[in-house]
Structures are given as C-alpha cells and as structure tokens.
Amino acid sequence: xxxxxxxxxxAGQHYVVCGMKDCEKNCLFYCNPCQxxxxxxxxxxxxxxxxxxxxxxxxxxxxxxxxxxxxxxxHPKRNVDIFCKECNIPLCSKCSTMQDHLGHKFKDLEExxxxxxxxxxxxxxxxxxxxxxxxxxxKMDVQEDAKELKNFMERIRKSMKAEAESLKNLIDVxxxxxxxxxxxxxxxxxxxLNSQEKAYEDYIxxxxxxxxxxxxxxxxxxxxxxxxxIIENQTIKTIxxxxxxxxxxxxxxxxxxxxxxxLLGRIVVPDTNPERRKIKPMKTNSGFTEKQIKHxxxxxxxxxxxxxxxxxxxxxxxxxxGVDRACHVSLGKAGRLWVSNDIGILVQTDLQGNLLQSLQxxxxxxxxxxxxxxxxxxxxxxxxxxxxxxxxxxETTEFTSTEDWKPLSIHSSHINGDILVGMIKNREAKITxxxxxxxxxxxxxxxxxxxxxxxxxxxxxxxxxxxxxASDIKKQxxxxxxxxxxxxxxxxxxEAVFHPYGICTDVLGHILVCHVNTNTVHLLNHDGRFxxxxxxxxxxxxxxxxxxxxNENNLYVGQLLTNTVTVYKYLK
Numbered sequence: 380x381x382x383x384x385x386x387x388x389x390a391g392q393h394y395v396v397c398g399m400k401d402c403e404k405n406c407l408f409y410c411n412p413c414q415x416x417x418x419x420x421x422x423x424x425x426x427x428x429x430x431x432x433x434x435x436x437x438x439x440x441x442x443x444x445x446x447x448x449x450x451x452x453x454h455p456k457r458n459v460d461i462f463c464k465e466c467n468i469p470l471c472s473k474c475s476t477m478q479d480h481l482g483h484k485f486k487d488l489e490e491x492x493x494x495x496x497x498x499x500x501x502x503x504x505x506x507x508x509x510x511x512x513x514x515x516x517x518k519m520d521v522q523e524d525a526k527e528l529k530n531f532m533e534r535i536r537k538s539m540k541a542e543a544e545s546l547k548n549l550i551d552v553x554x555x556x557x558x559x560x561x562x563x564x565x566x567x568x569x570x571x572l573n574s575q576e577k578a579y580e581d582y583i584x585x586x587x588x589x590x591x592x593x594x595x596x597x598x599x600x601x602x603x604x605x606x607x608x609i610i611e612n613q614t615i616k617t618i619x620x621x622x623x624x625x626x627x628x629x630x631x632x633x634x635x636x637x638x639x640x641x642l643l644g645r646i647v648v649p650d651t652n653p654e655r656r657k658i659k660p661m662k663t664n665s666g667f668t669e670k671q672i673k674h675x676x677x678x679x680x681x682x683x684x685x686x687x688x689x690x691x692x693x694x695x696x697x698x699x700x701g702v703d704r705a706c707h708v709s710l711g712k713a714g715r716l717w718v719s720n721d722i723g724i725l726v727q728t729d730l731q732g733n734l735l736q737s738l739q740x741x742x743x744x745x746x747x748x749x750x751x752x753x754x755x756x757x758x759x760x761x762x763x764x765x766x767x768x769x770x771x772x773x774e775t776t777e778f779t780s781t782e783d784w785k786p787l788s789i790h791s792s793h794i795n796g797d798i799l800v801g802m803i804k805n806r807e808a809k810i811t812x813x814x815x816x817x818x819x820x821x822x823x824x825x826x827x828x829x830x831x832x833x834x835x836x837x838x839x840x841x842x843x844x845x846x847x848x849a850s851d852i853k854k855q856x857x858x859x860x861x862x863x864x865x866x867x868x869x870x871x872x873x874e875a876v877f878h879p880y881g882i883c884t885d886v887l888g889h890i891l892v893c894h895v896n897t898n899t900v901h902l903l904n905h906d907g908r909f910x911x912x913x914x915x916x917x918x919x920x921x922x923x924x925x926x927x928x929x930n931e932n933n934l935y936v937g938q939l940l941t942n943t944v945t946v947y948k949y950l951k
Contacts, residue, residue: 395416395439396416396418397416397417397418397421398415398416398417399415399417399418399421402418402420402421404418404419404420404421405418405909405910405911406418406439407419407422407438407439407687407910407911408422408436408437408438408439409436409437409438409439409442410425410431410434410435410436411434411435411436411437411442411443412431412434412435413425413431413434416439416442417436419689422436438686438687443489443493446460446488446489446492447492449469451470451471451473451474453471453473453474453477454471454473454474457471457472457473458471459471459488460472460487460488460489461474461475461485461486461487461488462485462486462487462488462491463475463480463483463484463485464483464484464485464486465480465483465484466479466480466483469488470485499593502593502615503590503593503594505615505661506586506589506590506593506615507590509661510586510615510618511583511586511587511590513618513658513659513661514579514582514583514586514618515579515583516659517579517618517621517656517658518576518579518580518583520656521572521575521576521579521621522576524572524623524624525569525572525573525576528565528568528569528572528624528626529565529569531626532561532564532565532627535561535627535629535646536558536561538629538631539554539557539558539561539629539646540554540558542554542631557645557646560645560646561627561646564627564646564648568624568626571624572624575619575621578619578621579619579621582616582618582619585616586615589615618658620655620656620658621655621656622653622654622655622656623653623654623655623656624653625648625649625651625653626648627646627647627648627649628646628647628649629645629646630645630647685886685887685932685950685951686887686950686951687902687910687949687950687951688948688949688950688951691913691914691918691947691948691949692947692948692949693918693919693945693946693947694933694946694947694948695730695945695946696943696944696945696946697730697731697732697943697944698732698941698942698943698944699716699718699726699728699732699942699943699944700726700728700732700733700734700942701724701726701734701737702718702719702720702724702726702942703720703941703942704720704721704744704924704937704938704939704940704941704942705718705720705924705925705937705938705939705941705942705943705944706719706720706721706744706745706924706925706937706939707719707744707745707746707747707748707838707881707924707925707937708881708925708926708927708935708937708944709748709749709750709756709927710750710927710929710935711727711750711754711756712750712754713754714729714730715727715728715729715730715735716728716729716730716935716944717748717750717756718937718942718944719740719742719747719748720744720942721743721744722743723739723740723741723742723743724737724738724739724740725737725738725739725740725742725748725758726738727756736773738769740758740759740760740761741759741760741761741762741763742758742759742760742761743761744837744924744939745787745788745837745838746787746788746789746790746837746838746839746881746882746925747759747761747786747787747788747789748789749789749790749791749798750791751768751791751796751798751815752791752793752796752815753796754771755768755769755770755771756768756769757769757778757789757791757798758789759786759787759788759789759800761785761786761787764780764781764782764783764784764785764786765777765778765779765780765781765786766778766779766780766781766786766789766798766800766813766817778798778813778817779813779817779818779819781800781802781811783804784802784803784804784809784811785802785803785804786800786801786802787800787801787802787803787835787836787837788800788801788836788837788838788839788849789801789839790839790840790841792841793841794841794843794845796815797812797813797814797815797820798812798813798814798815798817799811799812799813799839799841799847800812800813800839801833801836801837801838801839801849802836803835806834807824807831808824808831808832808833808834808835808836808851809822809823809824809832809833810822810823810824810832810833810836810839810847810849810860811823821864823847823860823864826865826866827865827866832858832860832866833849833851833854833858834851834853834854835851835852835853835854836849836850836851836858837850837851837852837880838850838879838880838881838882838925839882840882840883840884841884842859842884842888842890842905843884843886843888843905844888844905845861845862846859846860846861846862846867846905847859847860847861847862847864848882848884848890849882850879850880850881850882850892851879852878852879852880854869855871855872855876855877855878855879856869856870856871856872856877856879857869857870857871857879857882857890857892857903857907859890859907867906867907868906868907869907870890870892870901870903870907870909872894872901873901873909873912874894874896874897876896877894878894878895878896879892879893879894880892880893880894880895880923880924880925881893881923881924881925881926881927881936881937882926883926883927883928883934884928885928885932885934885950886928886932887950888904888905889902889903889904889905889910890902890903890904890905890907891903891913891926891928891934892926893923893924893925893926893936894923895922895923895924895939898915898916898920898921898922898923899912899913899914899915899916899920899923900912900913900914900920900923900926900934900936901913913934913949914936914947918947919945920936920938920945921938921940921941922938922939922940923936923937923938923939924937924938924939925937932948932950933946933947933948934946934947934948934949
C-alpha cells in the first residue's frame with residue numbers, strides 16, 4: 380500500500396504533505412494509478428507528463444482505497460487481483476486461464492475491495508455514531524427510571540404512614556402489611572429495570588466487540604478472511620426494545636374503625652400497557668434524520684456534484700456606504716446585506732451597494748448581528764446586555780436579555796432556527812443557545828475535564844453537521860464543539876501566532892476562517908484538517924475580517940481597512 384507522509388506544524392496541527400520528491404507542500408490531490416498524494420503544483424506537472432497525463436486524479440479525500448498485496452496460493456509469484464463470480468473466490472490473473480475457471484465471469488478485485496472497505500467503514504460509523512450512543516442513552520433512561528421509581532415509591536410510603544399515624548394503633552398491623560406490599564412491588568419493578576439495564580450492557584458490549592473486529596479487519600492482512608467475514612456478518616443485531624415501568628397508584632382510605640383495610644388503601648399496579656422507550660432515528664451522513672432532510676431549507680441541500688475549484692475567482696466587488704470598515708457581514712433575504720464597522724454603525728445595503736438604512740448600536744469589531752430564518756435582523760446591544768430583533772417593517776423589539784453576560788457574537792442556525800450567542804462576563808466566556816422565541820435552552824462553557832472552552836468567542840457559526848465553530852481571539856484558536864457541547868477540536872492556524880476573526884461554513888462542511896494578520900482565509904474540512912489558504916494577498920485580500928457564504932455558494936469577504944466587500948467563487 381502507499382506510504383503517506385504527514386507533517387506537524389508549530390501550532391500542533393497535522394496535515395498530509397505532497398508525495399513527490401523534495402516537495403513539502405500541503406497535499407490536496409491523489410493519483411489513483413500511482414498511489415501518490417500531490418500538491419496543486421505537482422498535480423499540474425503530473426497532468427503535463429505524457430506518461431501520466433491520462434491518470435485518474437481526484438481530491439485527496441476521494442482517493443480510492445488500494446488493494447492489499449496477497450500472493451496467489453497456486454502461483455506464489457503473482458498477486459491476487461481478480462474475483463471469480465461463479466466460484467466466489469479471489470484469484471490471480473493466471474488462475475483465470477486455468478481449466479477450472481474457463482467460461483467464468485470475473486470482476487476487478489480492487490473494485491470489490493474498495494466497496495467492502497467502504498461498507499466496513501459505514502458499519503463502524505453506524506455503530507459509533509448511532510448504535511452505541513443510542514444504547515447508552517437508553518441505559519441512562521433506565522437508570523433514571525429506577526431513581527424515579529425509588530422516589531415515587533418513597534412518596535407513596537410516606538403517604539401511607541401519614542394515614543396510619545392518624546389512626547394510631549388501630550391500623551398498625553395493616554400498615555405493616557401495606558408497607559411490605561410496597562417493598563415487594565418496588566423490588567419486582569427494580570428487578571425488571573435491572574434486567575433491562577443488563578440487556579443494554581450486553582448489547583453495548585456486543586457493539587464494542589464488533590467495532591474491535593471491524594478495526595482488526597482494516598489492516599486487511601488476509602483478504603480472504605476479510606471478504607468472508609463481511610459476508611457472514613452483514614447484519615448487526617438491532618437495539619433491544621424495553622418498556623418503561625408502570626408505576627403503582629396508592630388510593631387513600633377513609634377513617635373508619637369498621638373498615639380499616641379500606642381506610643389504609645391498597646397499592647396496585649394499573650392495568651395499563653407499558654410505554655415503549657423511544658429510540659431516536661438514525662441520522663444520515665449529512666447529520667439529519669430522513670424527516671429533517673425532507674423539510675430542511677434550500678441553503679442546506681448538499682449538492683454531491685460540488686467540489687473545490689482549482690482556483691478562486693473574484694466575481695464582484697463593491698463598497699458599502701455608511702461605514703469605513705467591513706468588520707462583519709450578514710446575508711439577508713431578497714438580496715439584502717447587513718454590514719457593521721468597529722464603532723457600532725450597522726447598515727443595510729442591496730447587492731449593488733446602495734444604502735437602504737442605518738442604525739447606531741453598541742456593537743464593536745465582532746460578529747454581533749445575524750439574519751434569522753424569518754428574515755428578522757437580530758443584533759446585540761453590548762452595553763445593555765440584550766439582543767434586539769428588527770423586523771423587515773423596521774419594528775424593533777427586545778429578543779432576549781443576556782442578564783449579566785455581555786453578548787459578543789450571534790449566529791442564526793440554518794438547521795433549526797436556534798440563535799447561538801457567544802458572550803463574556805469578567806474572565807469567563809460561554810456560548811448560549813436560544814430558541815426562536817428567545818428562551819435559553821443550552822449553555823456551553825467547559826469541556827468534559829472542567830477546562831474552560833472559551834475566553835473571547837467574538838465570531839461564531841454552525842456547520843451542516845451541527846458543530847458549533849467559534850473564533851476565539853484570546854485563545855488564538857477556532858474552537859469547535861458538537862451540538863450537545865462536547866469539544867471536538869481546536870484549530871490554531873499554520874503560523875506561530877494565529878488571530879482568527881470572521882468564520883463561516885459551506886454546504887460541503889468546509890470551515891472558512893479569516894486571519895487578518897497574514898491577509899489570508901484558511902480552508903479546513905469539517906474535522907479541522909487544514910486544506911489550503913483559500914485566499915491570500917494575491918487574490919486582492921487585504922486584512923480579511925469577516926466572511927459568509929450565500930445560497931449560490933459565493934463567498935463574501937469584508938475587509939478591515941476599507942468598506943469593501945468582495946465576492947468570490949471557489950466551488951464548482
């Protein structure tokens with residue numbers, strides 16, 4: 380198999396380097412026939428070489444998995460490279476001419492291997508991203524039900540004892556019997572819940588073992604073993620279904636000496652079918668459920684035909700009246716653009732640069748405004764610790780208060796319309812999620828170890844997979860967390876000192892971040908791997924400060940030193 384070189388930057392980031400001799404540039408492309416990774420310059424040379432001009436060159440992420448070397452059992456000097464469809468076994472090319480295989484149909488083993496390898500990867504991804512976390516969530520659900528059961532039964536016991544205390548010695552015996560009955564029911568229900576918990580523990584262990592088996596197959600030391608292992612283990616056991624316990628109901632009795640048993644009441648389990656635990660649907664590769672895919676907005680439709688262009692093209696440039704700097708740009712509906720400078724002036728223009736309206740805010744050089752799904756402008760009044768909503772009819776109302784936290788950055792989710800806000804207080808920082816109505820629904824501040832995630836998140840955006848990406852100028856990093864708030868990675872640039880500002884994402888999951896000090900826009904994949912310097916001074920970018928992508932996949936870049944907004948095409 381091909382040997383892949385990687386290089387570590389000063390800032391701690393790894394990337395794949397070009398495989399050509401004496402070339403240490405970042406690898407963007409891959410030659411499938413040669414099994415070599417290539418930078419853009421070496422790719423061009425590869426295509427100009429008469430010997431390799433017809434080779435299949437693809438993006439590095441789309442490279443074809445190479446067939447592992449395995450010697451033929453009958454012809455040790457030859458490698459196994461074809462598959463006999465009738466005999467269902469891999470062979471070398473010489474085997475195909477033997478009497479045993481005359482007239483048989485054959486298929487390229489490399490194609491089968493690539494498909495099976497992709498199938499393994501898909502199954503592993505399914506286990507890691509859906510089956511394991513869903514099973515663990517269900518196990519926690521069972522544990523929570525057990526706690527609630529204990530609390531519920533304790534409340535029943537207290538109620539029963541209160542009844543018994545009022546009747547004093549007349550009901551001591553019956554009280555003891557009822558208490559014992561409650562204990563018995565609790566033990567029975569706990570036994571059921573413990574059995575359910577054990578079922579999920581066994582299933583999780585089964586999934587983890589299956590992942591290990593898949594991983595152990597990835598090196599593919601024996602092609603036949605992998606091929607038959609895949610055939611024999613195509614189906615993964617489904618998640619066990621369990622039911623939530625039906626809690627007993629205590630009916631209080633009436634105080635009467637003649638009918639003591641009725642006075643104390645009886646604890647019984649209702650004759651009700653138990654409610655099935657809800658198993659969340661598995662998401663697709665794009666990060667949405669099938670139902671969400673049918674209803675997601677036009678902005679989120681990923682076009683499989685799109686890819687990075689070989690070069691970036693400037694398609695439009697205009698100056699924004701009313702501001703002297705383009706510190707943040709928000710795209711609105713109906714061809715409208717909101718642009719702010721570093722002293723809180725926020726203006727709206729059309730795409731020809733004509734001024735439509737202007738307002739004075741207490742915002743600064745941060746991404747403190749966004750356009751919501753319904754077209755409303757939402758912006759931060761930093762001095763008042765509030766977020767305001769300005770409707771298309773120019774009516775302005777308070778969206779929500781951030782209390783004693785100062786809002787820095789805002790982003791409206793294209794997935795569900797939630798509002799993400801980066802904010803600070805004294806030496807603390809966090810990102811808060813609000814609903815469309817301004818209700819706080821999530822706060823992200825620390826990672827799993829208790830370490831503060833942010834110090835000054837002054838620009839923020841959301842990727843198509845739900846990741847929250849924030850430029851943190853004081854941490855000198857782009858900090859990325861999952862939708863639930865788990866830290867995924869921090870990107871610290873390609874230089875010794877990294878000062879990230881404007882940030883945005885596109886329909887392919889790329890992360891684009893402005894580095895004003897070096898006059899560049901960095902392009903990352905969704906996992907934080909550096910792909911390239913998308914824009915540099917050579918493309919006319921001077922102090923890029925803000926960035927956003929429109930519905931047509933055009934990149935808008937606002938500059939710090941002028942009121943110029945430049946539009947680029949970088950996808951094809």
